[in-house]
Amino acid sequence: MRAAERAAMDAGTSEWELMQRAGEGAAQWIARVAAGRPVTVLCGPGNNGGDGYVIADTLSKKGYQVQVIAPREPGTATAQLARAHFAVEVEAEGQLRNPVVVDCLFGYGLARQVEGKFKDLLKKLSINHCYKIAIDVPSGIESDTGSVLGPLPQYDLTLALGAWKQAHGLMPATASMGARRLVPIGLDLEGFTSTMSARPSFAAPAPDAHKYRRGLLAIVAGAMPGASLLAAEAAMLAGAGYVKLLSEHPWPNAPADLVVAKDVNEALDDARNSALLFGPGAARDDVARCRLAQVLEKRKPTVLDADALHLLDPDMLEGADATKLCITPHEGELAKLCDAFGVTADSKLDRVRLLRDVTGLTVLAKGPDTILAGGATTRFFPRGSSWLSVAGTGDVLAGIVASRLAGHGDPLRACEEGVWLHQEAARLASPAFSASDLARAVKPAMASFL
Numbered sequence: 079m080r081a082a083e084r085a086a087m088d089a090g091t092s093e094w095e096l097m098q099r100a101g102e103g104a105a106q107w108i109a110r111v112a113a114g115r116p117v118t119v120l121c122g123p124g125n126n127g128g129d130g131y132v133i134a135d136t137l138s139k140k141g142y143q144v145q146v147i148a149p150r151e152p153g154t155a156t157a158q159l160a161r162a163h164f165a166v167e168v169e170a171e172g173q174l175r176n177p178v179v180v181d182c183l184f185g186y187g188l189a190r191q192v193e194g195k196f197k198d199l200l201k202k203l204s205i206n207h208c209y210k211i212a213i214d215v216p217s218g219i220e221s222d223t224g225s226v227l228g229p230l231p232q233y234d235l236t237l238a239l240g241a242w243k244q245a246h247g248l249m250p251a252t253a254s255m256g257a258r259r260l261v262p263i264g265l266d267l268e269g270f271t272s273t274m275s276a277r278p279s280f281a282a283p284a285p286d287a288h289k290y291r292r293g294l295l296a297i298v299a300g301a302m303p304g305a306s307l308l309a310a311e312a313a314m315l316a317g318a319g320y321v322k323l324l325s326e327h328p329w330p331n332a333p334a335d336l337v338v339a340k341d342v343n344e345a346l347d348d349a350r351n352s353a354l355l356f357g358p359g360a361a362r363d364d365v366a367r368c369r370l371a372q373v374l375e376k377r378k379p380t381v382l383d384a385d386a387l388h389l390l391d392p393d394m395l396e397g398a399d400a401t402k403l404c405i406t407p408h409e410g411e412l413a414k415l416c417d418a419f420g421v422t423a424d425s426k427l428d429r430v431r432l433l434r435d436v437t438g439l440t441v442l443a444k445g446p447d448t449i450l451a452g453g454a455t456t457r458f459f460p461r462g463s464s465w466l467s468v469a470g471t472g473d474v475l476a477g478i479v480a481s482r483l484a485g486h487g488d489p490l491r492a493c494e495e496g497v498w499l500h501q502e503a504a505r506l507a508s509p510a511f512s513a514s515d516l517a518r519a520v521k522p523a524m525a526s527f528l
């Protein structure tokens with residue numbers, strides 16, 4: 079973010095100009111929400127506080143009654159300029175008088191624990207029944223890691239300035255932000271490798287499509303059949319033209335439109351397979367270990383999930399084509415993988431990136447803050463439904479990602495599309511769904527992206 083702002087300034091746009099765009103853009107949102115009601119703006123000592131003075135000034139000029147509380151005078155030249163433009167009284171402390179409160183205490187410059195008067199203000203904000211708006215990031219948040227450095231009110235709206243920061247996609251920060259909106263300030267974000275995932279759009283199959291061209295996905299089942307059946311049911315609705323379940327199990331409950339291949343070795347050898355999925359319900363014994371080795375040997379685009387992630391280690395990966403593989407670990411599986419590959423880091427984000435770097439795999443670390451890392455890219459996602467916290471939803475995700483992978487063979491794109499489809503299916507299936515409800519909801523979810 080600092081580099082993008084520096085580039086804009088080098089190209090002739092002053093910091094003051096950027097701050098005015100940010101403050102005025104944010105004020106437009108605030109005016110919509112406030113709808114005429116008086117507004118309190120809390121201003122800190124840096125440029126986040128500077129944004130606050132621009133917001134206060136813009137709202138005043140629109141006829142809003144504005145209270146500004148600033149415990150410390152602005153310390154940067156640009157924030158001082160903003161303060162000088164706001165000709166109305168500023169209180170050093172006081173009660174939050176108004177029904178809408180805008181928090182401009184700290185942005186991405188917060189570098190240590192919030193203490194003293196700033197801490198008191200954030201505490202007051204926490205218990206106040208006002209509509210709470212965070213400017214750029216909530217002021218008690220470290221914007222690179224999403225970790226908490228001060229009191230964290232539950233905001234109704236967070237307005238990211240110029241670009242999304244990593245905290246907008248990371249727990250625990252993201253849970254406090256309420257709705258999130260981006261205020262553009264004209265920065266050139268081309269080449270940003272770490273970004274919020276953009277909503278994808280899908281197309282109907284090509285006019286000359288047939289089932290193989292749309293992709294043949296082979297799902298290799300294991301000892302516990304339910305999980306791979308769930309993955310298959312989701313995969314059949316997520317784009318692949320042909321989903322085959324490779325299993326020696328007799329499958330009395332498999333739907334009629336799911337092909338079950340009993341000769342697993344023969345079906346795995348099928349040159350027409352576009353993608354493979356292995357792991358859900360696979361168990362962690364020697365049989366599963368041999369199966370994983372066999373799957374990797376095929377060097378096809380492949381999704382590894384669940385038990386396969388407990389079996390994966392550097393020896394197993396030897397000879398595999400990492401560029402075609404994606405892994406979809408939850409928190410526990412991520413810890414197991416980090417252990418196996420000698421990765422240690424404090425934050426989930428660093429663990430995911432390091433694991434990607436060490437293995438060359440595309441890593442989709444699922445959870446309340448899903449992180450995707452592959453190649454040089456990191457993607458964050460809008461918050462998904464918390465109803466996804468139920469058994470079997472990971473199998474459904476693996477099926478969806480594998481189905482997308484069968485269609486085009488690009489692991490990063492498949493993961494990104496998979497997360498969106500999964501979250502949309504959850505939204506449509508909510509509240510309180512089972513994993514098979516979720517798998518069925520992939521069908522209407524597809525329609526949302528066409």
Ligand SMILES: NC(=O)C1=CN([C@@H]2O[C@H](COP(=O)(O)OP(=O)(O)OC[C@H]3O[C@@H](n4cnc5c(N)ncnc54)[C@H](OP(=O)(O)O)[C@@H]3O)[C@@H](O)[C@H]2O)[C@@H](O)CC1
Pocket residue numbers: 083093096097098100101122123124125126127128129153154183184185186187188189190191192193196213214215239240263
């Ligand atoms: N650059 C640009 O082009 C644009 C930037 N923009 C905006 O600027 C924001 C970043 O501004 P920033 O870098 O000035 O940092 P900011 O978040 O205001 O805080 C730093 C200040 O707080 C202080 N401080 C830190 N921790 C503290 C603590 N615990 N307790 C007490 N004090 C503490 C620290 O001073 P210190 O005491 O460390 O000397 C410093 O004074 C960004 O999020 C966006 O909103 C937009 O206008 C668009 C254009």
Ligand SMILES: [K+]
Pocket residue numbers: 126181182183184185212213214215216217
């Ligand atoms: K803030």
